[in-house]
Amino acid sequence: MKIMNKNIYLKIVTIVLIVGFYGCDVFDPDPISDPNNPSVDEVILNANANQLQNLVTGLEQRNRTSTVGAADFTGSFGREFYPMYTSDPRFMAQWLGLADGASAETDRSFYQSGQVWVTPYLTVKQANVLIEAIGNTDQVNQEQKNGYLGVAKTFKAFAYIIPLLTQSEESGIRIDVEEERDPGPFVAFDDAIVQIRALLDEASTDLNDAGSEFNFSLTSGLESFNTPAAFIQLNRAIDARLAIYEGDFAGALESLEEAEPFFELDSGEDVMNKGAYFVYSGPPGQFNPYYYPPNAETNQILMVHPSMVDDAEADDERVDAKFFERDESVSIVSQGTTFSSLYQDNRFMAEANTSPFPWLRNEELILIYAEANLRQDTPNLVEAVSAINLVRDTWGLPDFVSADPAAITDQLLYERRYSLWGEFGHRWLDAKRFDRLDDLPTDGGTIYEYLARPLSEVNWDDFSGN
Numbered sequence: 001m002k003i004m005n006k007n008i009y010l011k012i013v014t015i016v017l018i019v020g021f022y023g024c025d026v027f028d029p030d031p032i033s034d035p036n037n038p039s040v041d042e043v044i045l046n047a048n049a050n051q052l053q054n055l056v057t058g059l060e061q062r063n064r065t066s067t068v069g070a071a072d073f074t075g076s077f078g079r080e081f082y083p084m085y086t087s088d089p090r091f092m093a094q095w096l097g098l099a100d101g102a103s104a105e106t107d108r109s110f111y112q113s114g115q116v117w118v119t120p121y122l123t124v125k126q127a128n129v130l131i132e133a134i135g136n137t138d139q140v141n142q143e144q145k146n147g148y149l150g151v152a153k154t155f156k157a158f159a160y161i162i163p164l165l166t167q168s169e170e171s172g173i174r175i176d177v178e179e180e181r182d183p184g185p186f187v188a189f190d191d192a193i194v195q196i197r198a199l200l201d202e203a204s205t206d207l208n209d210a211g212s213e214f215n216f217s218l219t220s221g222l223e224s225f226n227t228p229a230a231f232i233q234l235n236r237a238i239d240a241r242l243a244i245y246e247g248d249f250a251g252a253l254e255s256l257e258e259a260e261p262f263f264e265l266d267s268g269e270d271v272m273n274k275g276a277y278f279v280y281s282g283p284p285g286q287f288n289p290y291y292y293p294p295n296a297e298t299n300q301i302l303m304v305h306p307s308m309v310d311d312a313e314a315d316d317e318r319v320d321a322k323f324f325e326r327d328e329s330v331s332i333v334s335q336g337t338t339f340s341s342l343y344q345d346n347r348f349m350a351e352a353n354t355s356p357f358p359w360l361r362n363e364e365l366i367l368i369y370a371e372a373n374l375r376q377d378t379p380n381l382v383e384a385v386s387a388i389n390l391v392r393d394t395w396g397l398p399d400f401v402s403a404d405p406a407a408i409t410d411q412l413l414y415e416r417r418y419s420l421w422g423e424f425g426h427r428w429l430d431a432k433r434f435d436r437l438d439d440l441p442t443d444g445g446t447i448y449e450y451l452a453r454p455l456s457e458v459n460w461d462d463f464s465g466n
């Protein structure tokens with residue numbers, strides 16, 4: 001990542017953080033003497049509660065930007081979407097690998113790859129500023145500090161996941177980035193995921209020692225996790241996701257147990273949809289970037305990949321819930337070929353452009369539970385199938401019946417594909433995890449396996465002699 005001087009670093013922190021999610025002046029931070037050239041000391045030296053609140057709010061906003069911003073990128077790689085943005089033909093041509101020579105795996109400046117690399121690392125930096133500020137203040141007591149630290153480390157751990165999953169296992173990512181001009185080495189996938197999970201464990205310990213209340217407020221999207229004890233449930237849910245990425249299925253089941261009652265084995269839409277969300281307020285804040293008016297006449301729209309509708313089981317209620325059938329299809333010409341889709345995103349029609357965007361829902365946890373039971377050393381196929389059927393029952397589908405691990409795996413991947421569509425690029429990530437990239441439709445292009453290490457990182461190591 002690019003190394004920043006203190007003024008740039010603070011602009012990343014202060015300007016965005018003070019605005020935060022709320023889009024209004026809900027806090028009264030200490031005045032900055034020179035707003036055009038603020039000092040980092042304003043937020044990391046003996047910060048008061050208002051300043052720390054700004055940092056927490058900004059950390060949530062950074063996490064929202066990096067997570068939501070990656071969904072169309074990885075979703076296009078996994079053919080969940082057609083990125084029909086005619087403002088720049090590279091969205092389709094590069095992301096679908098249609099253009100001659102297009103290669104995410106070799107192009108170190110691949111189009112828009114910063115949103116799955118630079119942007120998540122800004123969240124990491126944001127968390128590091130909050131952690132440093134907590135270490136340098138006497139305005140809050142130790143129990144309160146533990147609450148800030150537990151939340152900061154949880155967000156920081158989650159931010160690492162995005163770049164880690166988009167790089168090759170050998171290439172890996174940097175974990176140690178606290179020193180701006182002396183970042184640590186790249187860490188391969190296996191070691192990196194161990195370190196990220198250790199950070200989540202450390203955060204959980206902090207939260208256990210944080211008392212019964214936070215000394216700060218979280219947005220309404222995290223209202224179910226607004227105490228240290230409740231936030232531990234979110235922390236453990238994130239760890240469960242990482243555990244299946246690591247292949248630690250026993251660990252995934254343990255973390256799910258610790259995530260209760262957020263994790264709940266039951267059917268019904270309310271059960272499936274409970275969890276953590278990113279919220280939007282509209283001006284002067286942001287709108288939900290995935291909302292488009294139904295039947296909008298636009299050539300700047302993210303459309304549902306036709307395979308999502310074509311491959312769905314009959315009567316799967318997730319199709320109508322997630323995909324809106326337009327009166328007329330949207331088409332785009334890329335590299336001499338016309339691509340069309342009749343369906344746009346339907347998830348946010350009810351609340352329109354201020355609808356919350358899902359971060360981590362219980363439906364995913366139920367499917368993690370199914371996978372962990374299926375793939376642990378001593379599989380519990382009955383329990384795996386039972387969990388799958390909780391999801392199917394919710395969406396109007398008949399029970400799935402099988403004792404064949406291969407058939408259960410196929411069904412699990414089907415449920416993950418439709419339940420988690422558009423949330424984190426799960427279809428692409430699952431295809432990589434299960435060695436099924438060849439099953440994805442190519443559209444005449446390329447299905448990428450990973451992104452090349454960014455050019456800025458290569459140049460930095462060359463410059464510094466690492």
